[in-house]
Amino acid sequence: MARITSSKPATHEREEDLHQAITNNQADWQRRAFDEYHRLVHGLLSKTLGPRAEIADLVGDVFVIFFANAQRIRQASAVRSYLVSITMNVARRELRARRRRALLHTLIGWPRDADRDVSPDDPKAKAALLQLSRIVEELSPNERAAFVLHTLENMPVAEVASALGVSESTAKRRVRRANEHILKRVRRNALLADYLVARSGPSHAG
Amino acid sequence: MRVRRAPPSQQQVTEAFRALANEHARDREPLDKRRTWYALQYESRMPRAAMRNARVRWALAVAVFALGILVGAPAWQAWTVLRYDAHGLATEGSNLKAGDAPAGLAFSDGSRVIVSPRSRLSVALVGKHAALTRLIDGRLHVTVHHEPDTSYRFLAGPYEVQVVGTEFDLEWLAQAGGFTLVMQSGEVRVLGEGSARRVSAGQTLRLPGQRQPAAESTLAVPSSSARQPPAAAAVVASVPSVSKTANVLEKQSAGGVTASATGDWRELLDSGRFSAIVRDADARGDESVLSTAPASDLRVLALAARYTGRRALSLRAWQALRDRYAIEARNQGAAFFLGRGYEEQGDGPQALHWLARYLSESPSGAYASEALGHRFLLLSKSGQSVEAASSAREYLERYPRGAYAKSARIVAQPE
Secondary structure: OOOOOOOOHHHHHHHHHHHHHHHOOOOOHHHHHHHHHHHHHHHHHHHHHOOOOOOHHHHHHHHHHHHHHHHHOOOOHHHHHHHHHHHHHHHHHHHHHHHHHHHHHHHHOOOOOOOOOOOOOOHHHHHHHHHHHHHHHOOOHHHHHHHHHHHHOOOOHHHHHHHHOOOHHHHHHHHHHHHHHHHHHHHHOHHHHHHHHHHHOOOOOO | OOOOOOOOOHHHHHHHHHHHHHHHHHHHHHHHHHHHHHHHHHOOOOOHHHHHHHHHHHHHHHHHHHHHHHHHHHHHHHHHOOOEEEEOEEEEOOEEEEOOOOEEEEEOOOOEEEEOOOOEEEEEEEEOOEEEEEEEEEEEEEEOOOOOOOEEEEEEOOEEEEEOOOEEEEEEEOOOOEEEEEEEEOEEEEEOOOOOEEEEOOOEEEEOOOOOOOOOOEEEOOOOOOOOOHHHHHHHHHOOOOOHHHHHHHHHHHHHHHHOOHHHHHHHHHOOOHHHHHHHHHHHOHHHHHHHOOHHHHHHHHHHHHHOOOHHHHHHHHHHHHHHOHHHHHHHOHHHHHHHHHHHOOOHHHHHHHHHHHHHHOOOOOOHHHHHHHHHHHHHHOOOHHHHHHHHHHHHHHOOOOOOHHHHHHHHOOO
């Protein structure tokens, strides 16, 4: 089981309490786990699958799997990493299913999946997020998962490797490829590049 | 004029992307959280992927089942239900009718029925080794292949012949000769008016027809001194009996002799009075008939002799037909009947010779499938496994659903 540790003491205490509740099968442990980790799971799925994806059901899938297996978790520190692993597996499976559906759409003319509106009110932000998500869609499911965990979630490479079940060098290679691809594609799009530069403030590196 | 900024760095892209993605996720999260928790709480659900997998498994199971029905049904039917190939028979409503030449039924279990000219019958297949044949009028020569569950029933007027594996001639002439059963091998049970009777090899049973009184039944036994096959002996033995039926046949036969017209033989054949034809030929002298009779009479004599168990005379008649009338002989399938005749006599090499001859002369003839089937079976019996396998493969290529296909698959397999 993947093991991802949290650096914050308060978080660590909450994890210990939750693990205790899970182990003792307390009445509210599922609600507590859901409240504690919904944002994490939702964010990971949203970033991996793109802003227009309907992810509520997938979040539900993650928690159904988690609830069914949580009592086998032996360490409090493993609860979060276990959820991350489940989430990324669900996300990658969904990405592969989407590709199959897209192929079917092309081959036999099935209607496309309905898109969900992108939430930012700022039209420029909305457009930028959509364009970035399109670029991310060009990545393979494995590269996309590595990119989300490392680049967007700031997770160390070792933890990314653990969550995805690959070696650190593989995780590092996937992250590098994903970053290179996204940077190259962003630089080709002058409007998007300008927006990102303006939004992020002064350049930190060349 | 818009001022072009410097290209973004990796960090700028990352930070901007992260901020945008987090903003989007934060906006959506509360609403999605309520929906998700509601679904988890109040809907009994499993993960969507698992549901999809379950659906896929169900779809696959249904597809496999449907495929099994599509593929398995014909195979199951072929395995469980008897089939037959009809040669030389025309359909007449739900009945089968033989034309001017002898016809045949070849069943998938190896049983065979030779149908005399102008005979009418119907066949219902009722099991893997079970068939119900109604002889409406005419004469049949029946060979039933024996299996533990064999049940062939032959209905002839008010009578029923029950068979589990035997060879016999069955005649039913509703308006004239009545019921005649000439047993060649095995034993059958005859049901009808009165109590059931068992008729064994060599015996002949005659029962009255629709216009004859019920008392006119006879059961003749074979003559011990006769050199002829049992069935033929039985027929001869029955002639001097006091049976009115037999006397009628005798008179009819005598009429054929006195008339001495070749057309009479054809009429006798059409009415199924085979023994009368043979006796007429005997009276006129076999050698004389074989050397002088026209082609049509030779064919009639060959068939009549075969139906009455006079195989040697039948073979000589077919041979005479070939020697004297090559074209007619070829048209009538004389080579095939010679092959079958020799096979019935146990002369394998001669049988193979004539069957091969028939197949080379009439590769698409009426008896080609049966000739090819008997050929590979004879070759297999004689230990010529390579030739038998080759012949069986040829049979399967030409008649993949033929009556001998099951045996052909076994013989065609390399050892």
